Amino acid sequence: MxxxxxxxxxxxxxxxxxxxxxxxxxxxxxxxxxxxxxxxxxxxxxxxxxxxxxxxxxxxxxxxxxxxxxxxxxxxxxxxxxxxxxxxxxxxxxxxxxxxxxxxxxxxxxxxxxxxxxxxxxxxxDLLMINNQHLAVHLSDLGMNARIIKRFDREKIRGIYGYSRQFFKELKSPSKFKCIVQYKDRHPRKYKAVMVVMLNTHYFGTGAMVNPVGKIDDGKFEIVVIKPYPWYYIFRMFLAFFSGRIHRLRHIRIISCSYAKITVTPPQDLQIDGEPTGEIRNIEIENIPKxxxxxxxxxxxxxxxxxxxxxx
Ligand SMILES: Nc1ncnc2c1ncn2[C@@H]1O[C@H](COP(=O)(O)OP(=O)(O)OP(=O)(O)O)[C@@H](O)[C@H]1O
Known part of the structure; x- marks a missing residue:
C-alpha cells in the first residue's frame, strides 16, 4: 500500500x-x-x-x-x-x-x-459540560468516589493497589450530604446521598455497572444518586453493580435529562474523569450531543x- x-x-x-x-x-x-x-x-x-x-x-x-x-x-x-x-x-x-x-x-x-x-x-x-467550564467524557461524581480519588492523587501510590487502599478506607465510613436536583421544569428533588454520579456511559473503570439505563448518544445523560446504606447492604450493592441491576435497588435513584442543576450541602469533592477538581456546592450539567x-x-x-x- x-x-x-x-x-x-x-x-x-x-x-x-x-x-x-x-x-x-x-x-x-x-x-x-x-x-x-x-x-x-x-x-x-x-x-x-x-x-x-x-x-x-x-x-x-x-x-x-x-x-x-x-x-x-x-x-x-x-x-x-x-x-x-x-x-x-x-x-x-x-x-x-x-x-x-x-x-x-x-x-x-x-x-x-x-x-x-x-x-x-x-x-x-455525547459528552457533558460541567459548570460551562469542564468537559466530561467518561464519568464525574460528587462525594465518596471523588474523595477517594483526591486522596489517591495526594498519596501518589499509583495503579489499582493505590485506588483499592483508598476505596476500602472510605467504604467503612461514607459521609452523608444533602442534595437537590433540578431538571426540566419539575419540582426540585431532594435526597440524602453518599455519592452522586453524572454520566453518559455505563461503567466505572473497575467494570461495575453504575448506569444500566444510559445510552451514549441519545442526547441525554444520567444522574445516579446513591443514598446512605446500612453496612450489610454493601454486599447486595456489589452484587447489583456486577450483575447490571443497580437501578432496581431502593438506595439508588437514576434521573435521565439533558440539563440539570445540583446543589449539595455541605460542599462536596468533585472529580471529572479521574481528575479531582476541588470542593463544590453548585453544579450545572449540560449534554453536548454527538x-x-x-x-x-x-x-x-x-x-x-x-x-x-x-x-x-
Ligand atoms: N509527563 C507528565 N508528567 C507529569 N504529569 C503528567 C505528564 N503527562 C500528563 N500528566 C498528567 O497526567 C494526568 C492524566 O493521567 P491519566 O488519567 O491519563 O492516567 P492515570 O494513570 O489514570 O492517572 P491518574 O492515576 O492520575 O488518574 C493529568 O493530570 C496530566 O496533567
Whole structure:
C-alpha cells in the first residue's frame, strides 16, 4: 500500500499514566501500526501546556485519528481538542483508570487495541459540560468516589493497589450530604446521598455497572444518586453493580435529562474523569450531543456484559 493511501494516527502518549514503565512503547506501537498499514506519529505529554502543544501537533500532522495513550485524564484532554473537528478519537488504555476504554470494549493488549483502530468502526457520542467550564467524557461524581480519588492523587501510590487502599478506607465510613436536583421544569428533588454520579456511559473503570439505563448518544445523560446504606447492604450493592441491576435497588435513584442543576450541602469533592477538581456546592450539567467521533470495538465482548450492543 502506498504511504499516501495509509491512514495517519497521532498517538498522544502520557508517560506517567498507570504503573507500568513505558520503555520502547513508541517502537512497539510503530511496529504494530506498520503491520496494520497505519502511519504512526507521536506526541509525549509533559503535564504542562499539553493542550496548546497537542493542538499544534494536530495542525502539523493532520491525522485521521488521534489516539490517547493513557488513562481517562488523557482521554478527556484529547476528546476536548477533537470536539466537532471530524477527526476520530481512539484509545490505547495504559492508565490506572481506563473507564472509557472499558466502556468502548478496548482491551489493554496493545496489538488488539491497534487492530481496533485499524478496523476504524466509530460512532459519534455525547459528552457533558460541567459548570460551562469542564468537559466530561467518561464519568464525574460528587462525594465518596471523588474523595477517594483526591486522596489517591495526594498519596501518589499509583495503579489499582493505590485506588483499592483508598476505596476500602472510605467504604467503612461514607459521609452523608444533602442534595437537590433540578431538571426540566419539575419540582426540585431532594435526597440524602453518599455519592452522586453524572454520566453518559455505563461503567466505572473497575467494570461495575453504575448506569444500566444510559445510552451514549441519545442526547441525554444520567444522574445516579446513591443514598446512605446500612453496612450489610454493601454486599447486595456489589452484587447489583456486577450483575447490571443497580437501578432496581431502593438506595439508588437514576434521573435521565439533558440539563440539570445540583446543589449539595455541605460542599462536596468533585472529580471529572479521574481528575479531582476541588470542593463544590453548585453544579450545572449540560449534554453536548454527538460531540466526538470515537473508535470502538464492535466485536469481542467483556466477560459479563455486552457494551458493543449498548453502543449500537
Ligand atoms: N509527563 C507528565 N508528567 C507529569 N504529569 C503528567 C505528564 N503527562 C500528563 N500528566 C498528567 O497526567 C494526568 C492524566 O493521567 P491519566 O488519567 O491519563 O492516567 P492515570 O494513570 O489514570 O492517572 P491518574 O492515576 O492520575 O488518574 C493529568 O493530570 C496530566 O496533567
Amino acid at each position: 502506498a504511504d499516501s493511501e495509509k491512514r495517519k494516527v497521532l498517538f498522544i502518549v502520557n508517560p506517567i499514566s498507570g504503573s507500568n514503565q513505558k520503555y520502547r512503547l513508541t517502537d512497539e506501537i510503530t511496529r504494530i501500526c506498520e503491520k496494520h498499514h497505519l502511519i504512526a506519529e507521536f506526541f509525549k505529554t509533559t503535564g504542562e501546556n499539553d493542550k496548546q502543544k497537542i493542538s499544534k501537533a494536530i495542525e502539523k500532522h493532520a491525522p485521521d485519528v488521534v489516539t490517547a495513550v493513557g488513562g481517562d485524564g488523557t482521554v478527556n484532554m484529547v476528546a476536548g481538542l477533537l470536539k466537532n473537528t471530524g477527526i476520530k478519537l481512539a484509545i490505547l488504555p495504559t492508565g490506572s483508570a481506563n473507564g472509557m476504554a472499558y466502556e468502548l470494549n478496548i482491551p489493554t493488549n496493545m496489538d488488539s487495541a491497534i487492530g481496533i483502530i485499524a478496523r476504524n468502526v466509530s460512532k459519534r457520542i 460531540a466526538v467521533d470515537v473508535i470502538y470495538n464492535d466485536r469481542q465482548e467483556h466477560l459479563l456484559f455486552k457494551p458493543s450492543r449498548i453502543l449500537k
